[in-house]
Amino acid sequence: MTARLDSRPVPRLAGHADLIAHAHARSATHGLRRQDAPDLDRLPRSELELRREQHRTLLRQATPVMTELCRQLAGTRCMAVLSGPDGLLLHADGDARFLRRSEQVALQPGADWSEGRKGTNAIGTALATGTPLVVGGPEHFLDANRFLVCACAPIEDADGTLLGALDVSGDASSSGLHPLTPVQTAVLQMEHCLFLARHADAVCLAVDDRPQRLGTPAEGLLAFTPDGRGLAMNRAARRLFGLHPRALPPAFADLFDAGCEPEAALPHATESRTVRGRDGCDWLVRRYPAPAPVVRPPAVEPVAGRALSALQSGDPVINAAIGKLKRVLGKQVAVVLSGETGTGKELFARAIHDDTPGRDGPFVAVNCAAIPEALIEAELFGYEEGAFTGARRKGGIGKLLQADRGTLFLDEIGDMPTSLQARLLRVLQERAVTPLGSTRTLPTDFMLVCATHRDLRAMVDDGSFRADLYYRLNGLTIRLPALRERVDLAALIGRMLGAGTTTPPPRLSDAAAALLLGHDWPGNLRELATVLHTARCLADDGLIDVEHLPDELTTRPRLPPAATAVRLCEHQDRLVADTLERLGGNISAAARALGISRNRLYRQLARAR
Numbered sequence: 001m002t003a004r005l006d007s008r009p010v011p012r013l014a015g016h017a018d019l020i021a022h023a024h025a026r027s028a029t030h031g032l033r034r035q036d037a038p039d040l041d042r043l044p045r046s047e048l049e050l051r052r053e054q055h056r057t058l059l060r061q062a063t064p065v066m067t068e069l070c071r072q073l074a075g076t077r078c079m080a081v082l083s084g085p086d087g088l089l090l091h092a093d094g095d096a097r098f099l100r101r102s103e104q105v106a107l108q109p110g111a112d113w114s115e116g117r118k119g120t121n122a123i124g125t126a127l128a129t130g131t132p133l134v135v136g137g138p139e140h141f142l143d144a145n146r147f148l149v150c151a152c153a154p155i156e157d158a159d160g161t162l163l164g165a166l167d168v169s170g171d172a173s174s175s176g177l178h179p180l181t182p183v184q185t186a187v188l189q190m191e192h193c194l195f196l197a198r199h200a201d202a203v204c205l206a207v208d209d210r211p212q213r214l215g216t217p218a219e220g221l222l223a224f225t226p227d228g229r230g231l232a233m234n235r236a237a238r239r240l241f242g243l244h245p246r247a248l249p250p251a252f253a254d255l256f257d258a259g260c261e262p263e264a265a266l267p268h269a270t271e272s273r274t275v276r277g278r279d280g281c282d283w284l285v286r287r288y289p290a291p292a293p294v295v296r297p298p299a300v301e302p303v304a305g306r307a308l309s310a311l312q313s314g315d316p317v318i319n320a321a322i323g324k325l326k327r328v329l330g331k332q333v334a335v336v337l338s339g340e341t342g343t344g345k346e347l348f349a350r351a352i353h354d355d356t357p358g359r360d361g362p363f364v365a366v367n368c369a370a371i372p373e374a375l376i377e378a379e380l381f382g383y384e385e386g387a388f389t390g391a392r393r394k395g396g397i398g399k400l401l402q403a404d405r406g407t408l409f410l411d412e413i414g415d416m417p418t419s420l421q422a423r424l425l426r427v428l429q430e431r432a433v434t435p436l437g438s439t440r441t442l443p444t445d446f447m448l449v450c451a452t453h454r455d456l457r458a459m460v461d462d463g464s465f466r467a468d469l470y471y472r473l474n475g476l477t478i479r480l481p482a483l484r485e486r487v488d489l490a491a492l493i494g495r496m497l498g499a500g501t502t503t504p505p506p507r508l509s510d511a512a513a514a515l516l517l518g519h520d521w522p523g524n525l526r527e528l529a530t531v532l533h534t535a536r537c538l539a540d541d542g543l544i545d546v547e548h549l550p551d552e553l554t555t556r557p558r559l560p561p562a563a564t565a566v567r568l569c570e571h572q573d574r575l576v577a578d579t580l581e582r583l584g585g586n587i588s589a590a591a592r593a594l595g596i597s598r599n600r601l602y603r604q605l606a607r608a609r
C-alpha cells in the first residue's frame with residue numbers, strides 16, 4: 001500500500017472545490033464560526049457503550065480491518081477512525097503520538113464529528129454528501145481543525161443504507177498524506193465482510209468478469225435462498241449487471257442460464273466456474289464458503305441471552321420480563337413492548353434481536369408514527385418501478401423484505417393506519433409480501449417485535465385498531481415500567497456513569513446524588529441518559545455536583561430524605577461491586593477506577609457486608 005506521498009499537493013477529484021464550498025456554506029448555516037473554540041464534547045462512556053452496542057455488527061466487522069489498515073500505515077503518524085451514520089465516533093486506532101494530539105480537538109470515540117457540530121471535516125462531509133473525500137488544512141471550517149488532513153469514505157449496506165464512515169487522519173504539516181485509496185479499499189473490505197456476515201445462512205455467490213478481481217473485496221456478491229430467490233446484491237454486482245442501486249435483488253434464474261437453484265448450478269463450493277448469463281455474457285462465479293476473504297473478524301460470538309441480561313440492574317419487574325422474553329426467543333412468538341416514551345422499548349427490541357438465533361440477520365426498525373401515511377405502504381411493502389408518482393426507477397425493497405431472516409421492529413404500532421392493518425396481517429399470516437404494483441409474491445420470514453405507548457386493547461375496543469391484528473401481534477406483551485416505578489435507579493445511574501471504562505467514572509456529590517434519586521423522571525431513561533451526559537460534560541473535574549444538574553431536578557424532589565440516603569448507599573455499594581467484578585476483584589485497580597484510596601474502598605466493602 002502506498003499511503004505516503006512526498007510533499008506534492010494532495011490531488012483532488014473533479015468538483016472537490018465545489019464540494020468544500022458547499023460544505024462551508026452548510027457549516028455557516030449551522031451557526032458555527034471559524035474562530036469557535038474546539039468542541040470537546042463527548043458522550044459519557046456508558047452512553048458510548050450503548051451506542052457501540054447498537055452498531056455492534058459494524059464494529060465487529062470494521063475493527064480487524066482498521067487494525068490491518070493501521071499496521072499498513074505504521075510510521076505515518078496517523079490514525080484510523082470509525083464513525084456511525086450520524087457522525088458519532090465509535091472507535092479509533094493508530095499512532096499513539098497522533099492519538100494524543102487528536103485529543104486536543106476531541107477526534108476521539110464519543111465525539112460527534114457531524115458537519116452540524118464540527119463544520120466541514122472529512123467525516124461529517126463524507127456522511128452529508130455520501131462521497132469519499134480528503135479534507136486538508138484550511139479546507140476545515142473550524143480554524144482549530146486546520147492542523148488535520150483527513151481522508152474518509154462512507155460505509156454502506158448492500159441496499160445503500162448509510163452505516164457509518166471510515167476516516168484516516170494525520171497531521172497536515174508533517175504527513176503530506178493522501179490516504180484516500182487505502183481508506184476506500186478498507187471500506188470495500190468492511191462492506192464485503194458485512195455482506196457475508198449478514199447473509200451467512202444464505203447461498204452467497206461471488207461473480208465477476210475479470211478473474212483477477214474474483215476473491216478480492218471488489219468482487220460482485222449475490223445472496224440467494226437455496227431455491228434461488230434473490231436476497232441481496234452488493235454495489236459491484238449491481239454495476240456488473242447494470243442494475244439500479246435500489247433494484248430488488250433478482251432471482252438466480254433471472255441472472256443466469258443455469259437452472260433455478262444456485263447450489264445445483266455450483267455444486268462445489270469455492271471452485272470458480274464459468275456460467276452463461278441471461279445477457280449472453282460468460283460470468284466467472286464461485287460459491288462462498290462461510291469465511292470472508294483476507295480478513296476474518298475475531299471469533300467473538302455473542303453468548304445467547306447476554307444482550308437481554310445486560311439490561312438487568314436489579315429491578316424485579318424488568319428481571320421477570322427478561323426471564324419471559326428469554327423463554328420465547330427463537331420460538332416464533334410475536335412480542336409487544338408497551339411503556340411510556342423513553343422506557344427503553346427500542347433498546348429491548350435490539351437486545352431481543354441480538355439474543356435470537358437470527359441475530360446475524362438484519363434488525364429493521366420502522367417508526368409507524370414518523371412516516372407520512374401516504375408513504376408507509378411503500379416503505380413497508382416495497383414497490384415495483386413506476387408503482388406510483390415519484391417512485392424510484394427500478395422500484396424499492398420494502399422493510400418487510402429487508403427484515404427477512406432477521407427482526408422487524410414496528411415502533412408505535414398503534415399509529416399504523418387502519419387501512420394498512422389488514423395488509424400487514426396478511427403478510428404475517430402468509431409470510432409473504434407483494435410489493436406495490438407487483439404481481440410477484442416474495443416470501444419473508446422475520447421475528448416481529450412491536451412497541452407502543454398506547455393501550456392497544458382500548459384501541460381495539462374503540463375500533464381504531466383491528467382486533468384480528470391485535471390477536472396476531474399479541475403473543476407476549478411486556479410492559480416496561482416507568483423509571484419512577486423502578487427500584488434500580490441508583491444502580492442504573494452507577495452503571496450509566498461507569499460502564500465499559502477502566503478509568504475513573506465521574507463521582508457524584510451527595511447532594512447531586514440525592515437530587516438524581518429524588519427526581520420523578522417523566523422522560524424516563526432517555527431523560528436520565530441526557531441529564532447524566534450533560535452533567536458529565538459540565539463536571540470537568542470529575543465530580544458531578546448540583547450546579548451540573550438541570551433546574552427541574554432542583555425544583556421537583558420526590559423522595560423523602562431518609563429513603564434518598566438509603567438509596568445513595570445502595571448506589572455506592574453497587575458501583576463498588578460492579579467495578580470489582582469488572583476488574584476481576586483487583587482491589588488496587590478498582591480503587592484507581594473509582595478514584596478513591598484502597599483504604600476507603602476496604603472501609604466501604606466492610607460497611608456493605
Ligand SMILES: Nc1ncnc2c1ncn2[C@@H]1O[C@H](COP(=O)(O)OP(=O)(O)OP(=O)(O)O)[C@@H](O)[C@H]1O
Nearest residue numbers: 050311340341342343344345346347348525526529
Ligand atoms: N437500560 C438502559 N441503560 C441505559 N440507557 C438506556 C437504557 N434503556 C434505554 N436507555 C437510553 O434511553 C433512551 C431511550 O431509549 P429507547 O429509545 O429504547 O426508548 P423507547 O421506549 O423506545 O422510547 P420511545 O417510545 O420514545 O421511542 C436511549 O437513548 C437509550 O440509549
